[in-house]
Amino acid sequence: MPSYIALRLVSAVVMALLASLVIFLISHFVPGDPVLAQLGDILASDPAVVAEWRAKWGLDLPLWERYGIFLSGLLHGDLGTSIATRRPVLEDIVQFAPATVELATISFVMALALGIPLGIAAAVRRDSWVDAVARVVSLVGVSAPTFWLAFIMLAVFYGWLGWAPGPGRVDPIAFPPEGPTGFLLIDTALIADWEGFADALAHLILPAIVLAAATLGLITRTTRAAMLDCLQQDYVRVARAKGLMERVVILRHALRNALVPVVTLGGLAYANLLTGAVMTETIFAWPGLGRYTFRSAAALDFPAIMGITLVVSATYLLVNLLVDISYAVLDPRVRR
Amino acid sequence: MTAILDVRDLVTVFHTDAGPVRAVDGVSFTVGAGETLGIVGESGSGKSVTAQSIMRLLDPPARIEGGQVLFQGRDVLAMTTRELTDWRGAGAAMVFQDSLTGLNPVLTILRQVSEHVVAHGRMDIAGARRHGIELLRSMGVASPERAATSFPHQFSGGMRQRVMLAIGMANDPVLLIADEPTTALDVTVQAQILDLMAGLNQKHGTAIVLISHDLGVIGSLCRRIAVMYAGEVVETGPTAEVLDDPRHPYAWALAHAVPRLDAPLAARLPGVEGMPPDPLAMPRGCRFAPRCRFRIARCEAEHPPLAEIGPGRAVRCWVTMDGGRLPSPALPAAAAAPRAADTEPPLLEAEGLVKTFRLPRKGIFAPHETVHAVNGVSLHLMRGESLGIVGESGCGKSTLARLITRLHAPDAGSIRFQGKDITALGGEALRALRLQMQMVFQDPYASLNPRMRVDQILLEPLLVHGHAKPQERVAALLDMVGLNPAWGTRFPHEFSGGQRQRISIARALALNPALIVADEPVSALDVNVQAQVLNLMLELRERLGLSYLFIAHDLAVVRAFCDRVAVMYLGRLVEEASAAELFARPAHPYTVSLLSAVPEPGRSRIILHGEPPSSLRQLQGCAFRQRCPVARPVCAESPPLIEVAAGHSVLCHAPWSLQRA
Numbered sequence: 001m002p003s004y005i006a007l008r009l010v011s012a013v014v015m016a017l018l019a020s021l022v023i024f025l026i027s028h029f030v031p032g033d034p035v036l037a038q039l040g041d042i043l044a045s046d047p048a049v050v051a052e053w054r055a056k057w058g059l060d061l062p063l064w065e066r067y068g069i070f071l072s073g074l075l076h077g078d079l080g081t082s083i084a085t086r087r088p089v090l091e092d093i094v095q096f097a098p099a100t101v102e103l104a105t106i107s108f109v110m111a112l113a114l115g116i117p118l119g120i121a122a123a124v125r126r127d128s129w130v131d132a133v134a135r136v137v138s139l140v141g142v143s144a145p146t147f148w149l150a151f152i153m154l155a156v157f158y159g160w161l162g163w164a165p166g167p168g169r170v171d172p173i174a175f176p177p178e179g180p181t182g183f184l185l186i187d188t189a190l191i192a193d194w195e196g197f198a199d200a201l202a203h204l205i206l207p208a209i210v211l212a213a214a215t216l217g218l219i220t221r222t223t224r225a226a227m228l229d230c231l232q233q234d235y236v237r238v239a240r241a242k243g244l245m246e247r248v249v250i251l252r253h254a255l256r257n258a259l260v261p262v263v264t265l266g267g268l269a270y271a272n273l274l275t276g277a278v279m280t281e282t283i284f285a286w287p288g289l290g291r292y293t294f295r296s297a298a299a300l301d302f303p304a305i306m307g308i309t310l311v312v313s314a315t316y317l318l319v320n321l322l323v324d325i326s327y328a329v330l331d332p333r334v335r336r
Numbered sequence: 337m338t339a340i341l342d343v344r345d346l347v348t349v350f351h352t353d354a355g356p357v358r359a360v361d362g363v364s365f366t367v368g369a370g371e372t373l374g375i376v377g378e379s380g381s382g383k384s385v386t387a388q389s390i391m392r393l394l395d396p397p398a399r400i401e402g403g404q405v406l407f408q409g410r411d412v413l414a415m416t417t418r419e420l421t422d423w424r425g426a427g428a429a430m431v432f433q434d435s436l437t438g439l440n441p442v443l444t445i446l447r448q449v450s451e452h453v454v455a456h457g458r459m460d461i462a463g464a465r466r467h468g469i470e471l472l473r474s475m476g477v478a479s480p481e482r483a484a485t486s487f488p489h490q491f492s493g494g495m496r497q498r499v500m501l502a503i504g505m506a507n508d509p510v511l512l513i514a515d516e517p518t519t520a521l522d523v524t525v526q527a528q529i530l531d532l533m534a535g536l537n538q539k540h541g542t543a544i545v546l547i548s549h550d551l552g553v554i555g556s557l558c559r560r561i562a563v564m565y566a567g568e569v570v571e572t573g574p575t576a577e578v579l580d581d582p583r584h585p586y587a588w589a590l591a592h593a594v595p596r597l598d599a600p601l602a603a604r605l606p607g608v609e610g611m612p613p614d615p616l617a618m619p620r621g622c623r624f625a626p627r628c629r630f631r632i633a634r635c636e637a638e639h640p641p642l643a644e645i646g647p648g649r650a651v652r653c654w655v656t657m658d659g660g661r662l663p664s665p666a667l668p669a670a671a672a673a674p675r676a677a678d679t680e681p682p683l684l685e686a687e688g689l690v691k692t693f694r695l696p697r698k699g700i701f702a703p704h705e706t707v708h709a710v711n712g713v714s715l716h717l718m719r720g721e722s723l724g725i726v727g728e729s730g731c732g733k734s735t736l737a738r739l740i741t742r743l744h745a746p747d748a749g750s751i752r753f754q755g756k757d758i759t760a761l762g763g764e765a766l767r768a769l770r771l772q773m774q775m776v777f778q779d780p781y782a783s784l785n786p787r788m789r790v791d792q793i794l795l796e797p798l799l800v801h802g803h804a805k806p807q808e809r810v811a812a813l814l815d816m817v818g819l820n821p822a823w824g825t826r827f828p829h830e831f832s833g834g835q836r837q838r839i840s841i842a843r844a845l846a847l848n849p850a851l852i853v854a855d856e857p858v859s860a861l862d863v864n865v866q867a868q869v870l871n872l873m874l875e876l877r878e879r880l881g882l883s884y885l886f887i888a889h890d891l892a893v894v895r896a897f898c899d900r901v902a903v904m905y906l907g908r909l910v911e912e913a914s915a916a917e918l919f920a921r922p923a924h925p926y927t928v929s930l931l932s933a934v935p936e937p938g939r940s941r942i943i944l945h946g947e948p949p950s951s952l953r954q955l956q957g958c959a960f961r962q963r964c965p966v967a968r969p970v971c972a973e974s975p976p977l978i979e980v981a982a983g984h985s986v987l988c989h990a991p992w993s994l995q996r997a
């Protein structure tokens with residue numbers, strides 16, 4: 001087991017290096033010369049000035065040396081400066097990330113907490129009404145477009161019933177605490193600002209539901225299919241023949257085997273939630289990474305886009321690492 | 337003797353889309369305290385469904401629709417869920433066939449052996465774990481303490497089946513139902529497990545219901561037998577009597593279809609032609625009548641009852657229910673196989689073949705481990721001859737088959753085929769070689785592409801090699817293997833296992849090869865179907881002058897089929913002789929034990945302990961010496977290949993030192 005985890009860690013580091021290399025090379029091969037762009041037509045016609053500029057920005061160094069500088073910058077947390085916000089990209093990301101992580105985590109937990117029990121119940125009571133509900137939930141969850149679902153939710157629960165607050169992360173007149181974590185639920189709880197906590201939670205609910213819908217659908221469907229498969233296995237029959245109670249047979253013998261595909265899918269889904277909430281964040285005016293990504297892309301803000309790309313790849317690598325480790329915890333055949 | 341289990345008129349129906357299938361149709365039997373009952377029948381006869389009905393383990397669409405299952409007087413079918421969980425695994429326990437799928441891959445062995453001791457409230461967790469370890473020890477699991485941290489995939493098949501038995505015995509049940517407990521095991525391991533079960537029966541007085549398709553297995557353990565056919569019991573009685581003097585024609589065919597080591601050889605195995613009846617449309621009269629060679633007019637009109645014909649004997653047959661007997665099968669004399677003259681060069685010659693496989697590393701810094709699959713094998717095969725290669729799983733026999741057909745390239749050694757060196761052939765020359773050499777594989781389900789029609793499957797090799805009249809050839813091939821040429825438009829799943837194996841043989845024959853390498857071609861088939869397929873292969877050999885390299889673990893099948901036999905152990909051929917000579921006068925202790933391990937009624941066995949050592953290490957000296965009952969110091973040196981008689985060679989320091997029990 002330790003050797004398995006060590007191997008996964010090493011491979012994650014290698015993958016991270018590869019990702020940084022790819023991102024660096026893309027920025028290098030993208031058409032357009034930054035020196036020309038900076039100097040303008042007239043100055044750029046003088047080769048001496050151009051050469052001086054290239055030397056100043058290190059562009060005359062060999063490619064691998066520039067990659068080295070880029071990498072050491074990365075390790076020191078230097079992702080460059082955003083053209084649009086004129087602030088270091090890292091600072092921007094640190095500011096916007098907590099809102100996204102908070103939203104993604106809440107909706108992920110919601111999807112798991114609902115989807116796994118629903119999937120189990122649907123498999124155990126196959127063709128019953130629970131199964132019918134589960135099938136409808138997975139179909140609607142997977143197939144309903146985000147913008148449509150978001151619009152319906154806002155129109156019904158905010159516009160019509162008035163049960164939920166409108167877009168945004170907090171009430172416009174509220175002053176949320178600034179730090180220390182950036183997660184409003186945690187920050188308000190830390191200073192016992194329960195009014196602020198309730199406000200933040202209320203604002204979270206609608207976007208979290210919208211974001212959770214697709215994941216919920218996938219998790220329900222996968223859990224159901226995996227459980228159906230496991231309940232057919234001989235070891236389940238052996239467990240029943242031992243005289244174990246049905247609850248034990250399902251939870252101890254079938255579920256643990258069924259969780260392996262659910263973990264695979266869950267990992268991917270969580271990484272997707274963390275990095276792909278652009279539409280939901282835009283509709284709900286959520287000040288998160290999704291909106292930052294959208295704005296940077298629209299403004300052709302290369303340093304910001306590179307920074308975001310790095311963060312996205314790091315997120316996937318991290319989640320994959322966690323998934324690999326959960327495999328080993330769940331399934332002894334994976335440990336070596 | 338009071339009955340522990342009394343099954344009366346049990347009816348279990350599968351409600352399929354096509355209609356209700358009465359898989360178990362009025363089955364009755366009793367099992368007394370400490371008794372051993374064997375239930376035998378081909379697949380689909382309802383024997384496993386009977387067992388699962390008794391334990392009430394069936395899921396919809398199966399439903400028990402009639403009858404009673406009385407366990408010590410209590411009706412199991414009337415139990416509440418609570419009573420049922422209390423009774424299962426404590427009063428009666430069940431052991432299943434496949435120990436790989438039967439054990440939960442993610443729970444430790446010890447937990448699986450002890451959890452139901454706790455669940456039934458007999459011990460606390462610590463006590464149950466100690467009990468579990470003792471139980472595993474008594475089942476012959478070496479160093480059982482490791483079960484606390486081991487998972488099923490870390491145990492061998494034989495060890496897993498011991499674990500399954502330990503699970504069954506954990507709460508000291510009075511009845512153990514074992515469904516094909518040894519079918520997936522090698523013959524020497526099977527002998528160990530059967531021995532263990534006989535011990536449980538004697539020591540604890542546990543009554544055993546053993547379900548198997550193998551009459552030998554049942555005959556070596558059970559005192560009474562029930563033969564099932566198409567959902568019904570067709571004959572019951574003391575095992576010895578039924579085997580010696582079967583009164584139901586199906587039991588008769590079963591008893592004679594099994595190739596036995598101690599029976600005289602026949603040119604053809606007597607078997608039952610045809611297939612079991614369609615369960616959706618059972619015949620009105622006797623269900624066996626359409627396949628029965630003894631049938632009379634009444635058989636097709638009236639369904640026979642199970643009638644008492646003697647003390648403890650009953651039979652469901654119009655012909656014999658008045659006490660009549662069935663004749664012994666006439667054994668046609670073995671026809672001499674068409675053999676090439678000795679002066680002719682061999683069709684196939686292999687010299688010193690070696691094949692190793694590198695395993696993936698276990699850790700970043702761990703070295704690669706190497707499996708020594710084939711360790712210097714030499715053999716030759718004459719035109720028109722059948723050479724059998726026997727050995728337990730892992731001995732390298734399948735790798736050898738793949739080396740000879742050049743699916744693998746050997747690490748060392750040479751192969752000559754039709755006088756040409758084919759050791760290093762590649763590309764076009766290798767493709768041309770495939771015209772002459774074809775394979776038939778074990779699993780008739782996995783070796784045919786389910787998305788291709790049968791005619792497409794047969795057409796493919798013809799088109800690849802540019803046959804002139806491919807369509808006509810397909811029809812001829814189907815006819816040749818005894819299938820209706822019109823069935824070419826069907827898909828493989830529409831055929832039974834035996835028919836699929838016929839299709840595999842037709843595919844292998846498509847290009848008129850000189851040599852067919854058959855890797856366990858009948859081991860996935862029912863006994864009866866086995867006989868049919870073997871008869872077909874024998875007939876094709878005579879008609880087409882084929883040569884066979886026949887890989888098998890079933891010694892009796894090899895004896896019935898092959899001219900010469902080579903015994904393989906850990907990548908080496910340890911003995912080679914003509915079939916008649918080898919089975920009459922086996923010289924290597926391994927061959928002797930292997931022959932002795934084959935379960936046959938009323939014969940004691942030499943039980944080999946342990947399992948073949950790992951092929952990861954190259955052993956010094958004789959590879960068999962750790963398990964050999966007659967090993968001596970000299971065995972630490974490499975044994976010589978001794979020719980003990982003409983054409984009979986043995987790799988042993990002391991041939992004939994072990995005698996059969």
